[in-house]
Amino acid sequence: MTTFATNCADTKIMSRYLTSLGIVLMLAFAGGNVGLWAQDHDSVHEAHAGEHHDGHDHAAHAHSDGADHEDAHTHHEEEFVAGEYIIHHIADAHDIHLFGDVHIPLPVLLYLGDEGFRFFMSSSFEGHGHGDKNFEDAQGVAYTLHAADGALPNGQPVNAGVITAVKSGSQLEVFDFSITKSVFGMLVILTLMVWMFISVAKQYQKNPGQAPKGMANAVEPLVLFIRDEIAKPSIGAKADRFMPFLLTVFFFIFFCNLLGLVPFIGGFNVTGTMGITIVLATLVFLLTNLNGNKHYWGHLFWPPGVPLPVKFILVPIEVFGILMKPAVLMIRLTANISAGHIIILAFTSLIFIFGEGGDALAAGSGIGVFSTLFMIFMYGLELLVAFLQAFVFTLLAAIYFGDATHEPAHH
Amino acid sequence: MELLSILFEIGIGQGLAGLGAGAAVIGAGIGVGRIGSSALEAMARQPEATSDLRSNMIVAAALVEGVALFGIIICLLVALG
Numbered sequence: 421m422t423t424f425a426t427n428c429a430d431t432k433i434m435s436r437y438l439t440s441l442g443i444v445l446m447l448a449f450a451g452g453n454v455g456l457w458a459q460d461h462d463s464v465h466e467a468h469a470g471e472h473h474d475g476h477d478h479a480a481h482a483h484s485d486g487a488d489h490e491d492a493h494t495h496h497e498e499e500f501v502a503g504e505y506i507i508h509h510i511a512d513a514h515d516i517h518l519f520g521d522v523h524i525p526l527p528v529l530l531y532l533g534d535e536g537f538r539f540f541m542s543s544s545f546e547g548h549g550h551g552d553k554n555f556e557d558a559q560g561v562a563y564t565l566h567a568a569d570g571a572l573p574n575g576q577p578v579n580a581g582v583i584t585a586v587k588s589g590s591q592l593e594v595f596d597f598s599i600t601k602s603v604f605g606m607l608v609i610l611t612l613m614v615w616m617f618i619s620v621a622k623q624y625q626k627n628p629g630q631a632p633k634g635m636a637n638a639v640e641p642l643v644l645f646i647r648d649e650i651a652k653p654s655i656g657a658k659a660d661r662f663m664p665f666l667l668t669v670f671f672f673i674f675f676c677n678l679l680g681l682v683p684f685i686g687g688f689n690v691t692g693t694m695g696i697t698i699v700l701a702t703l704v705f706l707l708t709n710l711n712g713n714k715h716y717w718g719h720l721f722w723p724p725g726v727p728l729p730v731k732f733i734l735v736p737i738e739v740f741g742i743l744m745k746p747a748v749l750m751i752r753l754t755a756n757i758s759a760g761h762i763i764i765l766a767f768t769s770l771i772f773i774f775g776e777g778g779d780a781l782a783a784g785s786g787i788g789v790f791s792t793l794f795m796i797f798m799y800g801l802e803l804l805v806a807f808l809q810a811f812v813f814t815l816l817a818a819i820y821f822g823d824a825t826h827e828p829a830h831h
Numbered sequence: 832m833e834l835l836s837i838l839f840e841i842g843i844g845q846g847l848a849g850l851g852a853g854a855a856v857i858g859a860g861i862g863v864g865r866i867g868s869s870a871l872e873a874m875a876r877q878p879e880a881t882s883d884l885r886s887n888m889i890v891a892a893a894l895v896e897g898v899a900l901f902g903i904i905i906c907l908l909v910a911l912g
Contacts, residue, residue, distance in 0.1 A: 507911070748897065755900030756893075812893045 432628070434643070437663050438621035442614050444668045500777060502769040504550075509687040509765055510758055511581060512602045514542040514565060516686035521548075524686070526604055531595040532585055535561065542598075561587045602696065605688040609675045613668075646670055646814060654818035655825065662821045665707060669700060670814040677757055677806035681799065691809075692758035694750065701750035704817045709742065712824040745820060749813060756809050760802040767795045848910040855902030862895040 508517075516524040525543035532538060540557065545565050547553035553565040568580045574591065578584060585592040599607070620636045627633075632640050651659035651666055676690040690696060720738050723731060771791050775784025870888035874881050 748901075751901055751904060752894075752897035755904050756896065759900060759903060808889065808893050812890065812897075815890070 433660065435621045435624045437643070437667060438617045438624070440664045441617045441668050444664050445610055445614055445672070500769070500772040502766070502773055505769055506762055506765045510689050510692060510761055512600045512689070512693060513581060514545075514583070514598055514600055516601055516604070518684070518686050526601065527599045528583065529597040529599065530563075530583065530585070531597060532561065533593040533595075535559070535587070535592060559587075561585050561592065601686065601688060602690050602693050605679055605690045606676065606696070609672065609679055609690070613671055613675065617671075642671075643667060650811075650815050650818045654815070654822040656822060658825050659818075661711075662707070662818065665703070666814050666818055669703075669817060670810050673700070673753065673813055674807060674810035677809060678803075680757060680761060681802055681806060687761075689758065689761055692754055692761060694754050697750040697754045700753070700813070701746035704749060704820060705743075705746040707817075708746075708820045708824045711821065713827070715826065715828055716824045745816075749816060753809050753813055756805055760798070760805055764795055764798050764802065767791045767798065845910045848906040851909070852903055852906040855899050855906065858902070859896055859899030862899070863892050866891050866895065 514528060515526050518524065523543070525541045528538075528540055528542050528544075530538045538557065538561070540555070542565075544557075545553035545555045545563070547565075550567050552567050554562065555565075556562045563583055563585050565583050566578050566580055569578070571577050572584060572591065576591070583594055583596055583598075585594050616635060616639070620632075620639050623633065623636055646666055647659065647663060651663055655662060673691055676688075676696075679688050680690060680692065682688075720742070721735060723734055723738070726734060768791065771784055771788045774787040775781065778784075866888055870884050873884050
């Protein structure tokens, strides 16, 4: 890797990348917010469509049975249900649950259709244990934070974690814009990224042509790695156009993955939620197709050098591929990160399952030693996966951009 | 006999989802195993190319795992309703 700072012309381009990162970050934030909103919005829309599929009712019944079963247990002692424990740590929530009864409340922002906006902290919800939590505000609207999948009194199905509102007996349409745990995690990462890159960029602007100091020493190899190993080989001459997006997406995914691995702060799962990864995949989709040149679209619909009957098979596959490639990006990232968290949580749960709630201390402790060692190994693997998934996402995005803007030397 | 009755409590759908997850993992295991074996063979033939081979091996493994995780996600959705 050439010493970056000795090349003055490169220095100016570098500071341009890094400062324009700030703008692209804001777009990613807005997109992520919309993505998360769409996740909850979908379940509310299902409730309002009034369509009762048999599958939905069946699932609602099965889950409300489960919820009843758990409520019965909370009256004696909290029995440890591994599945519920794992899902609670993977799913998004309206507060940050640190341990036991200690919660950090987060703002709840709702748009109630005709009623307008409502803002309150999630600590306003009353209710304890694992049941639904309720809150009634000064204007007579009663909110319910559902703890498990179930059905509203009027029969509409509702998912866990959704807030519904009732005023004078009628269900209101709720658009949930709350700062949930994942949005809060994303905001923390975005603030960190904006601060980090703007200060590094300023340093390059103030001392052009000098060796980097401090944080720039850590940022520079990664940025150069993305430019020289990912962007230039895949995109070629037009790599600079796509560098801001590739840098943003790489650092965003990398830092969000790492945030999800930090223990004891409430268990963030930012890149493991479909709502955020679908936005990243959509951005790749939009950038690829908006930058597609004549050769890209031509080769898609009329691939050269292919016999005619094979064209009829190939073209539908290629067209289907336009949508499938970003979708695969989304699922790969979500599944890898969620699966990693689930494995770590499963090893932790093993201790409590074998300990049988304090009845079998010897078995619990023995498993504890084995579990902890395995968990440490899995954490190491997850650190590798955190970097690797960011790298693979960025690499594939660069390859798609390269395909779209590739100018053939001859035909 | 009691052990068998516990197995029936889970429900056929969820049991099949578990089976599906196992099948997905078989695919991942075979795929990544082949990647590793060909990478090791190449490293044995040409030790000076080791670092190049290592990074490409890891990238290919990540892509193959992505496909296996497709199957895992479907099974998870089935198992959780």
